[in-house]
Amino acid sequence: MIIRVAEDRDWPLVFPFFSQIVADGQTYAYPEGLTLATARSLWMEQAPGRTVVAVRGDQVLGSAKMGPNRPGRGGHVATASFMVDPAHQGAGVGRALGRYAVEWARSAGYRAMQFNAVVETNTVAVRLWQSLGFEIMTTLPEAFEHPEYGFVGLHVMYQRF
Template sequence: MEIREATPADWPRIYPFFAAITDAGTTYAYPPDHSLESARSWWMEAPPGLTVVAESDGQLLGSAKMGPNRPGRGSHIATASFMVDPAHQGRGVGKALGTYAVEWARAAGFVGMQFNAVVETNVVAVRLWQQLGFTIMTTIPEAFDHRVHGLVGLHVMYQKF
């Protein structure tokens, strides 16, 4: 598996799993009425951010985006988001993308990384981020309208570098 910077030509290859994941309504709060073009700016980061893809034998397995959590006086803390194509889950893609994002943020000089909204019912992601050194700082109750479970909490997770 190779992780590389995403190019504009990758977006049409990312979008099918982006749409499947967001439309499932279990992990991301993006609006459901999106299209290939309207969703592009939600995922394809501009500098100083970065969007990457995980690829194997020409097939995209997943993607991540990373950059400053906030502009200006909050720009010393990084953030990131991750999506693994459902057809390729359970193969270590999320861990590889998470490790890449943490290493990228450290090398870029950020002092820590914050995940603003990890759905508490996404136990696979929560466990992975904890394994990679993140701590649940707080949980905002009923902050996410989960398609299956209704209103559930969102964890704010953090790792100091």
Template sequence: MHVTEAKAEHWPQIFPFFAAIVAEGETYSYPDGLSSDAARALWMPGPPSRTVVAIDGDQVLGSALTGPNRPGRGSHVATASFMVDPAVRGRGVGRALGVHVLDRARDAGYRGIQFNAVVETNTRAVALWQSLGFEIVGTVPGAFRSASHGFVGLHVMYLDLTTDERSTT
């Protein structure tokens, strides 16, 4: 598996798992039923954002979107979103994407990376980000309407990138 820049030709493989993950109603607040074009505009917006894919052979296993968390005076802090094809969960795809994004954010000179909305019941994601050094800096109670849990909190998670530590696989 390797992580590389997403290209237009990757979108037909990304969209099915994007749509499936949104339809699950457990991790993303995107509207249900987005068209492929509308979803692509959200997930592959172009600079200053960057979209990457994790690929094994010709198969796209997952994708990440990253860029500045805020414009202007907040642009020194990155943010990112991750989606892994449900068919390949548990194979280290999320970790590979996370390590790639963190290393590139450091290389790009970001001072930190902030995840604005990690659903608290998404315990696998919370554990992954914590294993990569993220801290939960706050939780907004009831800010996400989970399809199976009802109203649950959204964690804000942060990692200081000013240290020289590199991510580990």
């Protein structure tokens, strides 16, 4: 598996699993029914951010986007979002993308990384981020409407570099 900067030609390969994950409604609060173009504007970051893909040959296994959490005086803290094609979950793609994002942020001079909205019922992601050094700073109760569990909390997770 190789992680590289996403190119325009990658987006049509990311969009199918992006759409599936959004439609599943378990981890992201994006609206359903996004078009190829609208979803692209939400996922494909512009500088100073970056979007990457994890690939094996011509197959895109997952993607991550990263950049400043806030503009201006908050720009010293990075954030990131991750999506792994459900067909490739459990194969280390998320961990590889997470390590990449943390290293990118460190090398770009960010002082920390913050995840603003990790759904508390997404225990696989919570354990992964904790194993990579993130702490749950707080949980916003009932901040996410889960299709199976109803209103659940969103964790704010943080790692100082």
